[in-house]
Amino acid sequence: MTTPPPQQPAEPPYADRVFRSSMGVVGGVMLVGLGGWLGGEALVRGEGRTPWLALAALLFLVPLVVAFTFRPAVFVNDDRLRIRNPFRTIVLPWAQVADVRAGYSSEVFAQSGAKYQLWAIPVSLRQRKKAARAQARSAAEDPHGHTSATAAVDDKDRIAPADRAIADLREQAERCAARPGAQGETSVRWAYEILAPALAGLVLTVVLLATG
Template sequence: MTTPEPTPEPSHEPSPGSTPEQPSAEQPSPDRVFRSVLGIASGVFLLALAALFAGDVMLRGEGRSPWLALAGLVLAVPLIVAFTIRPAVYANDDRLKIRNPFRSITLPWATVADFRAGYSSEVFTQDGEKYQLWAVPVSLRQRKKAARAAARAAQGDARGRTPATSGARGSSSSSGAAFADQTLADLRELLASRAAAPGSRGVARVRWAYEIVGPAVAGLLLLVVLAATG
């Protein structure tokens, strides 16, 4: 009776000439996008209005009028887009990206110090730089309303009212909380949780929006040339 030979265990050693598998690169976390819906809507309306008026002049105008309308449209369109549709704030686990009318600012979380909403929403860096958040407009009307409600609630507490009795009059402060306040609260939460993370290190980067500046300058130069030669 013969004894079967043992089956050799499969070897885990890489064969000659083979390349060991590399771990896949970590994918960046998805962005949270903060934008003004009212700003986008107003931008679309203004673009349609500009196209309507300029198109009418270019089709029916005489002499230099169509050229002036074209130059005005080339100048107006990028400016309308810059101040209404373009502004946005992108935030993920590693960095904050601010898209303002004429610049894009990328700030790793380790470079961010704080946020503030006064007359405008702003971010401060560890180096003392300040950048506005055009995509997060501040409603001064809501801010004043919330401040008055908070002042009434404070007076009620000073007079000995309980939270239950003073909450009825102070509830407007929570319902009237500004969009900017909620957005900045979300960004502060991300900053607190990610500022010390290894992936959040780096330096701030600022880039001019040449895709906006270039067409606007071209339209302005065309207007100047038409005016000088008229």
């Protein structure tokens, strides 16, 4: 009786790489904290219709703050690109990605011709100017284009973070487009968990103000 060969272990799953604006998250924490403090004061100490107006305003504003600060993210693996924007989530298999660019904003172009912004990778003109100055300084120090270990380490300082992220995504799109798991259609889903409470808060605020 022959012993069956041992099964090869399955390839371990790897977590998605995530691109997110750290400054956006910090701003969101500050805005939510400020809104919670002011709204809490109105709810606890307000009189008459003030607590209801504060509740309605919080119900309207907090989802919007979350949408534009905490929510934007880009998730990447070898099969697809998932874009989580303030009010939509777009999933593009790599085969559907025609190009990824960064002009005044970061954008991905689908094979269908559709264009989607990458809110999680904001373009900073200040960072681009800083990177351009680093490139000019490097060229002045080494006019013959020689490289060194120090120059290789500092190379990332000569590319703006958004441009570096876009170049990374473009390279992965080219590398992974032919994978079997990277085929399929683009899907778009609205963020009803953000839109529903924000709309309810807006309607409640308008009603309270109209009947006040």
